[in-house]
Amino acid sequence: MDNNAYGDFMIYVDNKDLVIPGQILADDEFYPGRGTFKDSGNICSSVMGLVSLRNKKIRVIPLKSKYVPKKGDVVIGKISDVKFSMWELDINSPYSGMLPAFEVFGREKKELNKVFDIGDVLFLRVVEVDEVKKAKLGLKGRGMGKFKGGVIVDITPTKVPRLIGKKGSMINMIKDKTKCNIVVGQNGLVWVSGDKEMENITKDIIKLIEAEAHTSGLTDRIKNKLTLIIDGEEAVEEEDFDDYFDDQLEKPKLQNFKDELEQEELEEKKNDDKDFIDSYKEIKKQNKKDNKNSLSVGKSNTNFYSILNKKDDY
Amino acid sequence: MNIIPEITKESIKNLIDSNQREDGRTIDQYRDISIETDVISKAEGSARVKIGKTQVIVGIKPQIGAPFPDTPNVGVLMTNCELLPMADPKFEPGPPSEDSIELARVVDRGIRESELVDLEKLCIEEGKNVWMLFIDLHVIDNGGNLFDAAELAVMAALSTTKLPMATIEDGEIVLDEEKTIDLPLKDKVAMCTFVKIGSEMVLDPTLTEESVADARLNIGVTGEGKICAMQKGGPQPLTKEEIFTCVNISMSKTKELLEKLDK
């Protein structure tokens, strides 16, 4: 443990350090943020995650967690039941969501299952959360409603900001390369639609981002990988690039979420929920764009699958 | 309770229609398979098999017991399966479900009907004492196609099973744990499982593929290429042609599986 003097206060971790539940992070002159708690004069981590330090506030961003509905979130949900005056939705959470019929029809009377039926996947907004965390959902917003075609990918909700990237850098790059339409829900479900082969590549890339969210230089590595798969190019300079990042990875400290975290922290100064707003704006933006899948697709690289499969070897 | 999104069903069907799968395989290709034997030192035979993300552990424990009255000179095989709640959020703790009993019985049928265990050699004292082999199948991670993984694990565990020498002295059975004999095996068996998705029969389905499939077919084939066990499952029918296609594929695929066992 490093003991850093921070004025008169003690802090035992650095930004982006990997910490585990119960680990002492600092003395309680600091402010405990999400993922931490105060105990006998110290601030400790309550989850396995990465430290985020801003001024005197310590947070721990969990590496995994379940989605708990929050008012204003945009989510992807699946109809699990149709009832008399509402639909029940699975929103990839310990808590289910419900979409009241009046959110869709107003005062009109219609048969619910003719509009949305069991198994349909929708893009929705959390309108309200009650005291037992049950989420009331709505469809008011651009691009909200039922998805047609495409595939669903699930990632752990804490990695949603990483998938979106600094000001949408990651998600825009993927969209640009694959020409797929991508919609990200705060609850960790992602909808991808485009050319069939590109859908599959995008799905695997999203899973790779989830698995390596805590490593440095990820956006560039993902970009190189996508370029290699889609364009079949393997420029010499890009290999050097990879080596450079490999060096970084060998450093003992995890430089996780690096750029994105720093950006997020800057923005957090103004608004604690800024990261969410950014993601939300990004999600809104993606719905405005036209979905064109006319681009011809290069040969897919079969090695790609073996790269991804590596993470399965425990 | 677990509803598969309509668009997932569609996308898997579309892929299969163009002879593709979500993990990049062809429709008659297995995922990566790994076989480890002797993984439990307290079991007389054991194996752990992984097919893709599916993992099963098999342990074999022999016990001495009385034979069935109608077969006084043959040993006894008992296959039991536990779909552990750790393996899948849908598996519940409690007494064996229909699915787990079906799995145990289909796997058992492959072993029993291929007559690969020389049960007569498991007789210690005719009409009184024979070896009873308890085959316990533990499913620890469900990534789809439990049948083939289970059959392979049982086969691998049987082929490494060692029994203590049993002799009769003064009317009493004496076991010599130091001196062991290999379980007498006459043949081998492997199982191929197909599911029907759209108009195709797909080998070695993943969990998602299983969940969108219309029907399932298990085919157990012996080392000598004889069909020894079959089971049709799932809500929709199969045609004769579809079944013949699967049988034909299973002839070469079970050979591949058995070759992996020998390594």
Added chain:
Amino acid sequence: MIGSSLREDGREYNELRPLKIEVGVLDRADGSAYLEVGGNKILVAVYGPRESYIRRLLKPNTGVIRCRYNMAPFSVDDRKRPGPDRRSSEISKITADALRPALMLENYPRSMVDVFIEVIEAEGGTRCAGITAASVALADAGIPMKDIVVGCAAGKVNNEIVLDLSEVEDKEGQADLPLAIMPRTGEITLLQSDGDLSESEFSKALELAMDGCMQVSEIQKEALRKKYTDE
């Protein structure tokens, strides 16, 4: 006796059996861990927080934990009949009790965390090993916790207080004292004792088991960090 501290397997009185923990070994589970100590092989899966249909177990102000300790039929010398028995039911209960004080589930009301402990092979001390592996799997699942609970037993063999009893020592020994603690504060979350201990032997055994827990705790932490630093 010369070299009286030496035990049947050659260990010192305060020495643990070789211990190894791996994190994230199962794909379907939300969190998982595999632990080997001596001849024990233990697999733990965690699901949740998730919905549960057993409504009577749920609480309106917090999430709850449910444990299931189960021994594989082939995990012991004489085949064990599948399914729960009185011993495994008791261990399931005290394991949940041992882990509960560390959990911070206030943010997950009316939800359930399921812990499934499978003893693949047993060689003495499975309840402590199960608790040790379970808390690692809970951390892997991202469950908020005050600390990573750790278990270790001490006991009395040949009138000596020794750490981490093997199967043989457990059978031949005079006493066994399984313990689980939250290592940061040293608070005790599980304590059992069977056999014959004097007051001074008891305090010695407790101290020794505490010391063992602290050693195991380091291995837990290392295993958790390893999952994200090895690539």
